Amino acid sequence: MRYLGIDYGTKKVGLALSDEAGTMGFPYGIVQNSDSLLETVAGIIAQEGVGAIVMGESRDFAGAENPVASHARAFAQVLEKRTGISVAYESEIFTSALARRQYAREEKSRATKEMPHVDDSAAAIILTDYLSRPHA
Numbered sequence: 053m054r055y056l057g058i059d060y061g062t063k064k065v066g067l068a069l070s071d072e073a074g075t076m077g078f079p080y081g082i083v084q085n086s087d088s089l090l091e092t093v094a095g096i097i098a099q100e101g102v103g104a105i106v107m108g109e110s111r112d113f114a115g116a117e118n119p120v121a122s123h124a125r126a127f128a129q130v131l132e133k134r135t136g137i138s139v140a141y142e143s144e145i146f147t148s149a150l151a152r153r154q155y156a157r158e159e160k161s162r163a164t165k166e167m168p169h170v171d172d173s174a175a176a177i178i179l180t181d182y183l184s185r186p187h188a
Contacts, residue, residue, distance in 0.1 A: 053103040056096070057179025059144060059171050060108060060124035061085060066171025067093070068179045069100055077179025079172035089127070094134050105137050108144030108178040142182040144174065 057077045059066035065085050068077040083092050096102070107128045110121040128139040 054101055055104045055106055055179055055183065056080075056093075056100070056102040057142075057175040057182070058093070058105065058107045058124075058128075059175035059178055060110070060120065060127060061171060062120055062123060064171050065089060065093075066173070066175035067096065068172055068175035069102070070179060070183060074104075075183055077176040077183065079176045082171045090130055090134060093131060097135050097137065103137065105131065105135075105139045106142050106179050106182045107139050108175070109141040110144055140182065140187070142178050144178050 053074050054072060055070040055074050055077070057068035057070075059068075063085055065083050067080040067083065069080045070077050080096070083089060097105070105128075107124060110118050110124055128141075131137075132139050
């Protein structure tokens with residue numbers, strides 16, 4: 053079964069897909085957070101044969117939801133209704149920083165917030181973290 057990982061942001065949404073065996077996440081793409089986001093993501097789910105969705109859970113260091121968390125949860129609820137696939141949550145703490153660091157290492161450049169592919173790479177980290185543990 054393929055999984056879709058989502059790193060939800062107010063401007064951009066990073067997406068990752070697992071391999072067919074559901075063991076590891078790979079960057080898939082970045083889409084703009086616009087009025088067409090739901091249809092875009094639902095189309096990817098149908099096209100790629102996704103059977104499970106993992107959303108990055110946005111919390112601060114104290115464990116409280118940060119400002120984007122309510123928007124991410126609202127999107128997840130609408131996505132569940134639209135696709136009939138339930139959404140699991142996985143902590144996304146440090147995933148963007150880790151993705152920037154990995155990209156900088158690969159490109160031998162300085163990690164900055166403007167680096168391309170950070171959002172889909174963060175989604176891949178979220179998804180791989182989720183897939184690395186057994187789930188009931």
